[in-house]
Amino acid sequence: MDLKSVDFIVDKYQEKRTALISILHDVQDRYRYLPEEALRMIASRLRMDINEIYGVATFYKSFSLVPKGRHSITLCMGTACHVRGGPKILRELKSFLCIEPGQTTSDKQFSLNVVNCLGVCAIGPVMMVDQKFYGEMTPIKARRIIEKINNKRSGVKS
Numbered sequence: 001m002d003l004k005s006v007d008f009i010v011d012k013y014q015e016k017r018t019a020l021i022s023i024l025h026d027v028q029d030r031y032r033y034l035p036e037e038a039l040r041m042i043a044s045r046l047r048m049d050i051n052e053i054y055g056v057a058t059f060y061k062s063f064s065l066v067p068k069g070r071h072s073i074t075l076c077m078g079t080a081c082h083v084r085g086g087p088k089i090l091r092e093l094k095s096f097l098c099i100e101p102g103q104t105t106s107d108k109q110f111s112l113n114v115v116n117c118l119g120v121c122a123i124g125p126v127m128m129v130d131q132k133f134y135g136e137m138t139p140i141k142a143r144r145i146i147e148k149i150n151n152k153r154s155g156v157k158s
């Protein structure tokens, strides 16, 4: 694994331990997860115990120690979205992507997660793909959004 980016990121924050969370965010943005080799390098550069680094990396839900997909799909299963059909959408996504929440497709294109509220209950059921909200979701709409992203990647016009 090429760790030059990790060096560059740590340099950017001048090896400051107080910048650990920002460093981890930047590393995750670069690799789409926190590779073990990167965490070891950060520990060495910041002269910190590797367990301390792991402690921070596992404490925050936004960090992942396993590779994430290129596109992040987050489905809300909070009460407002649940009663309006969230479970049906989840079934469709699981069957279409062949993964469970918390997993990534084998082609590393999509990661699926569920949360308890995305803060936009009025437009539920809600799905978020790469920071963009999609409201009044249905199973068919959810599948079409994923297909559209897939088609864009493969150059198929939709």
Ligand code: FES
Pocket: 076, 077, 078, 079, 080, 081, 082, 116, 117, 118, 119, 120, 121, 122, 124, 125, 126
């Ligand atoms: S319960 Fe789904 S956005 Fe709040």
